[in-house]
Amino acid sequence: EDQxxxxxxxxxxQEGESSSLNCSYTxxxxxxxxxxxxxxxxxxxxxxxxxxxxxxxEKERLKATLTKKESFLHITAPKPExxxxxxxxxxxxxxxxxxxxxxxRLLVRP
Amino acid sequence: SQTIHQWPATLVQPVGSPLSLECTVExxxxxxxxxxxxxxxxxxxxxxxxxxxxxxxSEVPQNLSASRPQDRQFILSSKKLLxxxxxxxxxxxxxxxxxxxxxxxxxxxRLSIL
Numbered sequence: 579e580d581q582x583x584x585x586x587x588x589x590x591x592q593e594g595e596s597s598s599l600n601c602s603y604t605x606x607x608x609x610x611x612x613x614x615x616x617x618x619x620x621x622x623x624x625x626x627x628x629x630x631x632x633x634x635x636e637k638e639r640l641k642a643t644l645t646k647k648e649s650f651l652h653i654t655a656p657k658p659e660x661x662x663x664x665x666x667x668x669x670x671x672x673x674x675x676x677x678x679x680x681x682x683r684l685l686v687r688p
Numbered sequence: 689s690q691t692i693h694q695w696p697a698t699l700v701q702p703v704g705s706p707l708s709l710e711c712t713v714e715x716x717x718x719x720x721x722x723x724x725x726x727x728x729x730x731x732x733x734x735x736x737x738x739x740x741x742x743x744x745x746s747e748v749p750q751n752l753s754a755s756r757p758q759d760r761q762f763i764l765s766s767k768k769l770l771x772x773x774x775x776x777x778x779x780x781x782x783x784x785x786x787x788x789x790x791x792x793x794x795x796x797x798r799l800s801i802l
Contacts, residue, residue, distance in 0.1 A: 610788040621780075623793070624792055629788065669788055675747070678731035
């Protein structure tokens with residue numbers, strides 16, 4: 579069964595303190611891994627798609643990387659406006675559904 | 689560019705009342721459409737998806753139903769709401785036959801059942 583586990587559940591950082599969020603996945607044949615940002619009371623906002631191990635994507639202070647078992651979302655010198663819940667999701671060969679993790683709640687303090 | 693609209697943003701309904709949530713997509717043709725429910729602190733649960741007009745697949749047997757009367761319109765309904773139907777409902781769209789394309793979400797409807 580396809581599964582996605584995100585860690586940590588919550589992360590508090592000081593402004594400028596870089597860190598990484600983890601997304602571990604179990605899937606038979608990865609067809610795509612997706613990162614989303616979700617602000618309170620809003621729908622998830624699409625950030626990145628990664629398709630194969632070794633692939634990297636960047637957007638402003640965010641960088642997503644992918645291995646055969648996990649993905650990392652690196653946040654460099656975060657700002658308070660980066661505070662949000664970050665969701666990871668995967669498509670696998672055995673499922674037509676996008677499987678979501680429970681997310682990491684990030685709080686960046688000024 | 690493509691946009692997705694969901695309404696209403698918030699809704700308070702009594703137990704046993706009917707429900708109709710609407711979602712429309714602009715700027716694309718023949719999108720795949722989805723309804724999700726998100727519980728607090730948990731991941732998204734897929735409720736229904738549709739690959740075309742009148743084509744609805746249900747993921748979770750429950751008190752809800754979905755319809756797609758037009759290419760870019762997706763409706764979530766219930767004849768009689770239960771307390772357990774409370775939650776955050778999200779509509780999403782994607783394109784392409786293969787399921788390796790990202791889904792794009794609306795801003796959701798917060799549904800409270802009293």
